[in-house]
Amino acid sequence: MSAEFDVKMTTGKMYDYMLRHTFTSFAGIVGELLGIVLVAGAFVYKQWIYIIFGMICILYQPVALYFRAKQQVTGNEVFKDPLHYIVDDNGITVRSGDNTDSLTWDKIYKVVSTSRSVIVYTGRVNACIFPKEDMGPVKDTVIQIISTHLDPKQVNIR
Numbered sequence: 124m125s126a127e128f129d130v131k132m133t134t135g136k137m138y139d140y141m142l143r144h145t146f147t148s149f150a151g152i153v154g155e156l157l158g159i160v161l162v163a164g165a166f167v168y169k170q171w172i173y174i175i176f177g178m179i180c181i182l183y184q185p186v187a188l189y190f191r192a193k194q195q196v197t198g199n200e201v202f203k204d205p206l207h208y209i210v211d212d213n214g215i216t217v218r219s220g221d222n223t224d225s226l227t228w229d230k231i232y233k234v235v236s237t238s239r240s241v242i243v244y245t246g247r248v249n250a251c252i253f254p255k256e257d258m259g260p261v262k263d264t265v266i267q268i269i270s271t272h273l274d275p276k277q278v279n280i281r
Contacts, residue, residue, distance in 0.1 A: 125211040126261040132202040137192035
């Protein structure tokens, strides 16, 4: 079984990955909780400065992630042209211009999904991003191939 598709990386697609990655990490969760506690503290202690610091904590990460995603997409030569992915029984192959790189299934760390993407982690931070809109009609085939070749504990696709 095999599936091929092209991915044209955009700021929105990268932002989706970065949001998911950040807000499932300890630091991302603690930052947002701190902001919520500060905003709640503003009402409890009638100290309105808490609301300012709380809103900074709550809004800083998403805004900073958007600009980081934009910088990464526009500043990285790899994303200038569409990435061509082949997902098959051997693993995942990606072509970008004249460069080809292959990844066997035993090198995959985990696979998760968001409402917009399937994210294939190749390490704790590095990942291949498969936007569902770019996969189109082969999305179900890609998910089936992934689910077949990885341990169910590694796959969290909704």
